[in-house]
Amino acid sequence: MKDCRKALATAAGQHLFEVYTKELSQKSPTRDSAKSALCVPAFLREAFMLCWLMTIQDPPVVFDRLLQHGAKFNTELYRSYTKSGPLVDFPASFANVKFNEHTTLFHIIIYIIAFGCVTASPVLESRFVAEVDIPDLVLRLDANDVKLNALTKNLSDTVGQLATLTRSFNDLKAKVDHQPVAFKAHLASSGNLYITIGPNQRIIFDDVQLNLGNAYFQHLGGFLAPLSGTYMFSVSICSRTGHYIVLNLMKNNNRIGGVLAGDNALDDCSSETTVTQLNAGDQVYVQHHGIDGDMIFVHQNYINSFTGSLLQIL
CATH class of the missing domain: 2.60.120.40 (Jelly Rolls)
Structure with a gap:
């Protein structure tokens, strides 16, 4: 059964994603914050598929709090599909992640994708996952935004200078090329x-x-x-x-x-x-x-x- 689920994981995940987005689009207006995820369908699909694949890999990757190595695995909450039994094989946690009123959907998606990419990587074969420093990642993204804005401003200034130089060149050319009057x-x-x-x-x-x-x-x-x-x-x-x-x-x-x-x-x-x-x-x-x-x-x-x-x- 487990091997069959894994073989059909991509097709099943795509079907689940279609069902999820259909139900999400039919949510009441009071759930506008959830429906806003539909504004970024490409990110939403990648995040959904990562979460889906995380639940069926061996060992599974799940979100929970205060997990310890060797602790009892809540099989009622998460379907494990593992060979390792009912115990937690290893924990992987976000490092000092704090969500507040300034956290955007974009940041949450980045957290999920970054976490999933690390935990679903070949490092799993060594039974070890390093902590993901998500706040540092967000700081670096913000720093890159600042750099991009600075580059955009520099480009705008350069275009303005080029336009000024072009006018000066045309004026100079007119002075050189004009016929006597x-x-x-x-x-x-x-x-x-x-x-x-x-x-x-x-x-x-x-x-x-x-x-x-x-x-x-x-x-x-x-x-x-x-x-x-x-x-x-x-x-x-x-x-x-x-x-x-x-x-x-x-x-x-x-x-x-x-x-x-x-x-x-x-x-x-x-x-x-x-x-x-x-x-x-x-x-x-x-x-x-x-x-x-x-x-x-x-x-x-x-x-x-x-x-x-x-x-x-x-």
Whole structure:
């Protein structure tokens, strides 16, 4: 009978496990702590099979308290299936194991598996089982958790540093690989000697002489920054005798420079040069300052111009 039980141990244990889990899943809600074992089916099955095999091996391995070598074996509580008779052959105990409210199902399963692996090992052939220092095992597991958390944090920090280095590399590559950015545009005369300007009117410098990087749009009369950086801009404007004109150099909707040209006795020209920092997408253009002045002189001998260039990428 004993040999038959051992031969069919695995199949019988699997059947018992299925019955056990079925009954456990049907427990009332008041047994939620027991039903929580179903959340870890792989661990539960291994622990169950270890306990099952421990009861049918020769000699059997059982859980009891205060067992001593040679003491009477409680055959009513445990089926021994042994050749050694009704006496305890040897005890194997947890060393100073204490369960409290902080003990989790994970810890209990580790206790059972570790205990079963040791007591069911070939050491049984020598009729000796060493005590299992479970608290030390748990401490080592906790220490490994701390190390794993530290490694995870280090990995996260390394990924962050790598992302920063990647951005820095891309910025540096853009600085090295960028094409020159510069433009120069004149105000075409179209056969007229002067152009009358309305209030706050944008000045369209439509005769493009240079447009490296294609960032100046002649039909809009504006420059659109392709890269973030430091730029230099210059405006030259002329006014006829007895008239004057005031223009603003605009960055988006903000004034960053201005130029005034005009004289009562002579034709007059004036210019303004400024350096400013732009973000990619910022727009720079020239605009009439309110209603100050009325005329731009566009004689072919006078050059009204708007120029700009990228000095440095930021």
